[in-house]
Amino acid sequence: MAHNLNKIITKGLDSLKATFGEESIEKAIAHTKRFMVEIPGWQVWEGFGGGGRFEGETTGGGARNTEEIAQDIGFIHQLTKSTPDVGIHILWFLSKDGITGDFEIARKVKEELENNGIRMGSISPTYFLSGSEDGSFTSQQPAARKRYIEQTLLGAKIAAELSNGLLTLWFPDGTNYPGQRELQQKIELMMDCITEFWERVPEDTKSKLNKVLFEYKLFEPGTYSTTIPDWGTARELSRLIGEKGGVLVDLGHHHHGTNIEQIVAALISFGIPGGFHFNTRYAADDDHSVQADYLLAKIFYELIKGDVIYNENPSKNWAYALDQMVRAEQRIPSILKSIDALKRSIAKAVLIDGISLGGYQEKKDIIGASVEFEKALLHTDTGPIVMESYRRQGLHPVPLTVYHESGYQTKIEQERR
Ligand code: AFD
Ligand code: MN
Ligand code: MN
Numbered sequence: 001m002a003h004n005l006n007k008i009i010t011k012g013l014d015s016l017k018a019t020f021g022e023e024s025i026e027k028a029i030a031h032t033k034r035f036m037v038e039i040p041g042w043q044v045w046e047g048f049g050g051g052g053r054f055e056g057e058t059t060g061g062g063a064r065n066t067e068e069i070a071q072d073i074g075f076i077h078q079l080t081k082s083t084p085d086v087g088i089h090i091l092w093f094l095s096k097d098g099i100t101g102d103f104e105i106a107r108k109v110k111e112e113l114e115n116n117g118i119r120m121g122s123i124s125p126t127y128f129l130s131g132s133e134d135g136s137f138t139s140q141q142p143a144a145r146k147r148y149i150e151q152t153l154l155g156a157k158i159a160a161e162l163s164n165g166l167l168t169l170w171f172p173d174g175t176n177y178p179g180q181r182e183l184q185q186k187i188e189l190m191m192d193c194i195t196e197f198w199e200r201v202p203e204d205t206k207s208k209l210n211k212v213l214f215e216y217k218l219f220e221p222g223t224y225s226t227t228i229p230d231w232g233t234a235r236e237l238s239r240l241i242g243e244k245g246g247v248l249v250d251l252g253h254h255h256h257g258t259n260i261e262q263i264v265a266a267l268i269s270f271g272i273p274g275g276f277h278f279n280t281r282y283a284a285d286d287d288h289s290v291q292a293d294y295l296l297a298k299i300f301y302e303l304i305k306g307d308v309i310y311n312e313n314p315s316k317n318w319a320y321a322l323d324q325m326v327r328a329e330q331r332i333p334s335i336l337k338s339i340d341a342l343k344r345s346i347a348k349a350v351l352i353d354g355i356s357l358g359g360y361q362e363k364k365d366i367i368g369a370s371v372e373f374e375k376a377l378l379h380t381d382t383g384p385i386v387m388e389s390y391r392r393q394g395l396h397p398v399p400l401t402v403y404h405e406s407g408y409q410t411k412i413e414q415e416r417r
Contacts, residue, residue: 012384020351028350032343032389038121038321040087044072044331058327061412066109074116079399085121106158120163125155128172135173137193138186152197165210174222186227194240212241213275215248246273252281261298268306277323287324290338292345297377300349336400347382
C-alpha cells in the first residue's frame with residue numbers, strides 16, 4: 001500500500017482522536033466495520049435504465065444475466081466485506097416470460113449467489129412491466145389484479161424459503177390526469193388486494209417472513225397522482241400486514257427540502273418496521289450514487305439513536321439497501337462510492353457527543369447545541385475512520401483503488417459486448 005496512504009490514515013485518526021477522544025474513534029471504527037448494505041441486482045444489470053429514465057447509450061460491462069450479477073456483487077463484497085445480500089426483482093430475474101415468476105429459477109439464482117460468496121436478499125415483486133398499464137393492485141381488470149397477487153404470494157414464498165424473509169413492495173400505480181381514474185377507488189383496490197394477499201399467505205410462510213415493507217414515492221411513473229405517495233399512506237397499507245408490515249424510505253422519493261430525518265424519527269418513535277433505499281437526488285428520483293452529505297449524516301444519527309441499525313435483536317433492525325443506477329456511469333465504481341458514503345455517514349453519527357449535546361439542549365443553548373451537532377455531522381472528515389475499518393479487516397483501505405487496479409472493468413467490458 002502506498003506509504004502516504006498509511007500516513008493519511010494515521011494522521012487523520014490522530015486528528016480525529018484529538019477532537020473526539022480515542023474511545024469515540026474506536027466506537028466509530030467498529031460501527032463502520034459492521035455496517036452492511038444490500039445491493040439490488042439491478043444496480044449492475046445492463047437492463048436497468050435507472051435515473052432519468054432515459055435509455056440508450058450506457059457504459060459497457062453491465063451484467064447480462066443473474067450469473068454475472070452474482071459475480072459482480074460477489075467481487076464488491078470481496079473488496080468491502082459489506083455487501084453480503086443481493087436484492088432480487090421477480091420479473092427481471094426470476095421469470096422466463098416477464099409475466100410470471102418461477103420458484104425453480106429462484107432456487108438457481110440463490111445457488112449462483114452463494115457460489116459467489118453472497119446471499120439472496122430482499123424480494124421485490126415486479127408490479128411494472130407489461131400488463132401494468134392500468135396499474136397493478138389497482139388495475140380495473142380483475143385478471144390483472146389476480147396476476148399481481150399471485151406474484152406477490154410467490155414473492156413471499158421465495159423470501160421465506162430461499163432468502164432473508166424481506167419482501168419489499170413498490171407499486172407504480174398512479175395516474176397522469178385528474179379524472180383518469182377514481183383516486184379513492186385505487187386506494188380501495190390496493191387495500192383489497194393487500195388484504196387478499198395476506199389472507200392467502202400460509203401461516204408457515206408468515207412465520208418465516210421478517211418484514212413486508214411498502215415503499216412510497218412522490219410521483220412517477222404517474223405524474224398527477226401516485227397511489228402510495230407518502231409514508232402515511234404506506235403506513236396505513238402496511239397495517240393490513242400486521243406487525244411485520246412497515247415502510248420503506250427511498251431518499252429520492254420526496255419533495256425537495258423534505259425533512260427526511262423527521263420521517264425517520266416518526267417511524268422509529270411509532271415502532272414501525274422500516275427500511276431504506278439509499279441514493280442521491282438532485283431533481284427527483286434520480287437514483288444517483290450516494291453522497292455523504294449532511295442529510296445522510298442526520299438520518300444515521302436518528303437510526304443509531306433509535307437503535308435500528310445495531311440492535312442485538314435482528315428483527316428490530318431496519319433493512320438497508322442501495323437503489324441507484326444511472327446508465328452513463330460505471331456501475332461498480334458507483335456502488336463502491338455509495339458504500340464509502342454510507343460508512344462515512346455512520347461514523348459521523350457515532351461521533352456525536354450525546355452528553356455534551358444534551359447539556360446544550362437542557363440549557364436551551366440553541367446555538368451551542370447546533371454547533372455541537374454540526375461539529376460531528378457536518379464538519380468532520382471521517383474518511384480515515386472508513387479506511388481504518390477496511391484495514392482492520394485485512395482489506396485495502398480504498399476499495400475503489402483496488403477495483404481500478406484489478407482490471408475487472410476492462411475485463412467485463414471486453415467479455416460482455
Ligand atoms: C424504481 C422505483 C423504486 C423501486 C425501484 C426498484 O422508483 O425506487 O424501489 O425502481 O423497483 O427506482
Ligand atoms: Mn427504491
Ligand atoms: Mn426510485
